[in-house]
Amino acid sequence: MALHLDIDDGIPVPDKDDLKGQADLIQTARAAAAAANLLEQYGLEPKPASDEDRHMAAALATQYAKDPMSTSAAATPSRMSRQTPAALKLTSDILNRFGHAVVKDAVQVRHMVTNKLIEETENPDPRIRLRAMELLGKITDVGLFTDRSEVTVTHQTTDDIREKLREKLTALKNVTPTDPEPGIEDAEIIEND
Numbered sequence: 506m507a508l509h510l511d512i513d514d515g516i517p518v519p520d521k522d523d524l525k526g527q528a529d530l531i532q533t534a535r536a537a538a539a540a541a542n543l544l545e546q547y548g549l550e551p552k553p554a555s556d557e558d559r560h561m562a563a564a565l566a567t568q569y570a571k572d573p574m575s576t577s578a579a580a581t582p583s584r585m586s587r588q589t590p591a592a593l594k595l596t597s598d599i600l601n602r603f604g605h606a607v608v609k610d611a612v613q614v615r616h617m618v619t620n621k622l623i624e625e626t627e628n629p630d631p632r633i634r635l636r637a638m639e640l641l642g643k644i645t646d647v648g649l650f651t652d653r654s655e656v657t658v659t660h661q662t663t664d665d666i667r668e669k670l671r672e673k674l675t676a677l678k679n680v681t682p683t684d685p686e687p688g689i690e691d692a693e694i695i696e697n698d
Contacts, residue, residue: 530569530577531600533585538597541590554591561588562595566603619644 545551554562569576585593625637 530565530573530580531597533577533580534565534593534597534600537585537588537593541593544590549590552589552591554595555589558589558592558595561592562599565596566599569600570603 541549565576565580588596619641622637622641626634626641628634628637
């Protein structure tokens with residue numbers, strides 16, 4: 506079976522300092538894994554992943570987790586082409602799972618907490634039952650006990666604000682001071698030795 510390549514040579518190669526033009530390591534790994542899969546369809550004998558392949562894939566994923574920009578910049582085509590197809594596929598697989606792990610874990614924790622709260626609604630202690638039901642009611646999807654605050658914004662013109670300010674100043678101007686408490690001015694000052 507012959508492999509026909511259609512090469513588009515009109516695409517410029519991004520400069521090494523052009524971070525926006527460089528592909529992210531996840532995209533690079535996906536493309537490399539797709540190329541390895543395509544080559545296997547056309548006769549490349551797949552070799553099982555060795556310990557070195559696993560180590561290389563794990564090291565790339567770990568480095569990407571620490572610093573995605575630098576790792577993506579370091580994953581040049583010449584460096585990626587030195588990797589075995591098995592290492593490229595493993596790297597792509599790890600990075601794909603890595604990208605979804607946070608969302609998946611958050612959903613799993615949410616389900617676990619909800620399930621535990623549902624179990625606690627059957628607790629013999631009424632305080633624990635009530636608290637579990639209250640927390641279940643506060644879940645966003647349920648929304649029974651959500652605190653809502655309403656803010657009313659009244660738009661006023663500058664002239665309205667000036668008029669209200671004048672009224673308040675006039676009211677303050679007309680206030681007469683109250684007499685001090687009787688006897689305070691007449692009190693004796695006693696000095697202690």
